[in-house]
Amino acid sequence: MGEAIFAGLLVLLVYEAEASILRLALDGGLAVGLSLAGVGLVLVRRRFPAASVLGLSAVMGLLPPAGLLSAAASYTAARQVELPRRRAVLLPAGVTVAVLTGSVAVPGNGMGSRPFGLALGAVLAATTVLVPGLVGTAVGQQGRLLRALRERAAVAEEARRLADSESRLHERSRIAAEMHDLVGHRLSLISLHAGGLELALHEQAPELREEAALVRCATRDAMRELREALGVLGPLGRDTGTDALTDATGTRLDVEALVSESRAGGIPVEFSWEGDDVDARPARVRRAVHRVVRESLTNVHRYAAGAHVTVAVTHVGERVEIRVRNGVPPVPPVATTGLGSGRGLTGLRERVALLGGGFEAGATPGGGFGVRADIPADPAASADSASGARAADAASYGEGPPGTAGVPGRRLSRLQRGLTSAVIGLLGLTGVGVMMLLGVVLVHEAQPGPVYRHPTEPRVGWTREQVRHEVAHDDKVTRAAAAGREPPRPEFATDCMYPYAGNSPKDGRLEIVRYCFRSDILIAIDRFTAPLVTEPPGGSRTHD
Numbered sequence: 001m002g003e004a005i006f007a008g009l010l011v012l013l014v015y016e017a018e019a020s021i022l023r024l025a026l027d028g029g030l031a032v033g034l035s036l037a038g039v040g041l042v043l044v045r046r047r048f049p050a051a052s053v054l055g056l057s058a059v060m061g062l063l064p065p066a067g068l069l070s071a072a073a074s075y076t077a078a079r080q081v082e083l084p085r086r087r088a089v090l091l092p093a094g095v096t097v098a099v100l101t102g103s104v105a106v107p108g109n110g111m112g113s114r115p116f117g118l119a120l121g122a123v124l125a126a127t128t129v130l131v132p133g134l135v136g137t138a139v140g141q142q143g144r145l146l147r148a149l150r151e152r153a154a155v156a157e158e159a160r161r162l163a164d165s166e167s168r169l170h171e172r173s174r175i176a177a178e179m180h181d182l183v184g185h186r187l188s189l190i191s192l193h194a195g196g197l198e199l200a201l202h203e204q205a206p207e208l209r210e211e212a213a214l215v216r217c218a219t220r221d222a223m224r225e226l227r228e229a230l231g232v233l234g235p236l237g238r239d240t241g242t243d244a245l246t247d248a249t250g251t252r253l254d255v256e257a258l259v260s261e262s263r264a265g266g267i268p269v270e271f272s273w274e275g276d277d278v279d280a281r282p283a284r285v286r287r288a289v290h291r292v293v294r295e296s297l298t299n300v301h302r303y304a305a306g307a308h309v310t311v312a313v314t315h316v317g318e319r320v321e322i323r324v325r326n327g328v329p330p331v332p333p334v335a336t337t338g339l340g341s342g343r344g345l346t347g348l349r350e351r352v353a354l355l356g357g358g359f360e361a362g363a364t365p366g367g368g369f370g371v372r373a374d375i376p377a378d379p380a381a382s383a384d385s386a387s388g389a390r391a392a393d394a395a396s397y398g399e400g401p402p403g404t405a406g407v408p409g410r411r412l413s414r415l416q417r418g419l420t421s422a423v424i425g426l427l428g429l430t431g432v433g434v435m436m437l438l439g440v441v442l443v444h445e446a447q448p449g450p451v452y453r454h455p456t457e458p459r460v461g462w463t464r465e466q467v468r469h470e471v472a473h474d475d476k477v478t479r480a481a482a483a484g485r486e487p488p489r490p491e492f493a494t495d496c497m498y499p500y501a502g503n504s505p506k507d508g509r510l511e512i513v514r515y516c517f518r519s520d521i522l523i524a525i526d527r528f529t530a531p532l533v534t535e536p537p538g539g540s541r542t543h544d
Contacts (some may be wrong), residue, residue, distance in 0.1 A: 033057050038066040043072055049077030050090055056502025057094040057129060061121055067128040070098070071432045074129045078136030082144065091133040098125035123439035124145075127433060133152060135428070167356060178291040191219040199351070230544070250286025251279045255293050258535040259311055262297045268308050269297070275315035281377050288351055288375055289313065289322060295344045296324035296371045307368065318377045325370040355379045464520040471515075482512050485530040492518050505532045 038059045045052035051409060056070040063290060081087050102121025105113055195214035201209045249252050250274050259271045278286055300309055309331040314321040345361050348371075352359040357375035364370045459466045479498040489496060493516035501512050509529040516524040 005332055011140050034063040034066065038069045042069045042134070044072040045076045046080065049080055053077050053090055053094045053129070054097055057097040057125070058101050060107045060124055060128065061098050061232070064102075064120070064124060067124050067436045068429055070094075071128040071132040071429065072122075075136035075139075075428075078133040079140035079143070087133070087137055091130060094129040094133070106386040123442075124436060127435045127439050132428075132432060132433070140293075169322055171246065187219055187223045187226065191223065191426060192217055194219055196530040206347070223292070247279075250281075250289035252277045254286075254290055255311070255313060256294050258290075258297060262301070262309070262431075265301060266306065268306075270308070270310045272310075273315075274313070277316055278320060279375070281320070282379065284355060285320065285375055285377060285379065288355055288357075288373070289320060290320045290350060292348055294326060294372045295348055297367070300324075300326050301346065304369065306330045315377065320375045320377050321490045322373045322375070323370070324372075325364060326368045328367040345371075458515065458522060458525065460522055460525065462522045464497075464517055465524070467515055467522055471513075472499040474498055478512055479509075480528045481510055482514065482528075482534075485528070486512070486514060487526055487528055490516050490518075490524045493523060508532050 038056055041052045041055045041059070052073040053070070056066060056073045060066045060070045075089070077090060078087055081520065102124065103117040105117065176502060194212055198209055198212035198216060201212050204289035255273070256271065261267050262481065293313075297309070297311075300307060305382060307326045309326045312323040314323075316371055348361040349361075352373050355375055356379050357373060359374075360370075360372045362370065399539075407425045411434045456470050460471055474497045478501045481501070482498055496514050496516040498512060498514055500512050505511075506529075507530060510532050511527070511529055514524075514526040514528070515522055516526070
């Protein structure tokens, strides 16, 4: 609606400016119809750019004040059309339509001859079709180049991130393999020798058999913990160790089994599951759910035995949230347990971060400990949507610091850019209007006037109207100068005409030509002179 009102005002303003120059003589109904057609075409210029440009070029040839509407359509079409071939055909076609329509419509409207119509159409086409089209082409190419550069930068950033993630996974896998080969082999030997020593001491020193069994159990526990560490270091999709990934890993049954194991170990655990199961989700998501729950319960066994624990899993929409919280243990942990190195939580944080989720772990206000993990249910789709959001933000707002897309300052910046674009567009239309009016004035002033024709000397037998057309009308001053000094009038003359004799007397006498008529037919032409009476120096004086 706003564009329609603005377009109508433009037509009215330019019509008032050009009406007096071109002497527009269009019928009122035709002018209103052409104006409404021009407004309608400029409103659909984004959806039908070619039809809008060609239609407004034709309307401009019939109604020159519609030139600014044609400029807006040409700019939008050239900026919107991406194929150079289409632009190369559209702009010359608009220029041709404007010139041809002007050459036909200008003589019909009484504004001038056909050559004048061609010149006027060429000026209007150049200022309102060609120039705005070239400007729109340059602006469109600049915008497409900026979008391509932003997309290329986003793709390069994503490729760099993927390369870093892949290299990190490879390095973790290499470390896991080396640890398994070196440390695992040594622990296997220790366990083997401890088992042999236990059998030997069974006969020779039964009192030392328990010590040997303790060494063997400690070695077995160390081996199990090593394999768990290797599972953290290894790739997410193929963890190593005894708890390799299965189809049930991370599902509700799997988490319930972990909770049941903790309950069997004397830990009061309260479990809740909200939403659908995660059996249809990717393996790395299920593995992350399993790891978060298992590592959290393991820490409770080590550092908060006997404390009340709540395990809550929420699978709603495209997010999976795991919350594990424990209260204050009834008995403080033994000193030999220590506070732990925190590497298990670090591994969980890295695992969740690689999936695009969030991880929090820390003490609760009541003195307990809490773990919270928020994991996307479909990491690939989540990454694609995030990339799309970043691209849309870059295209709409330009480059900026991360996380500033929705803040009021960014919205204010967008409003400022909109106002700036509106001001630039208004200034551009003003410039086009000035160029168009200057071109119309130059073409109008260059239009040749009527060819001067030397008057024909009247001849006897002409009518009164023919004589008046060729010579000046009757002059009272010349008639008074001829009174008393003219030759006798012809016998059958009814009246005579004394045209203006001019201001160039010769030898003090004024040359007078007398045309005498009989019943409006010229019957005599007399030429004579009369003395020119001048006022004496000092002017006339009146004596009392």
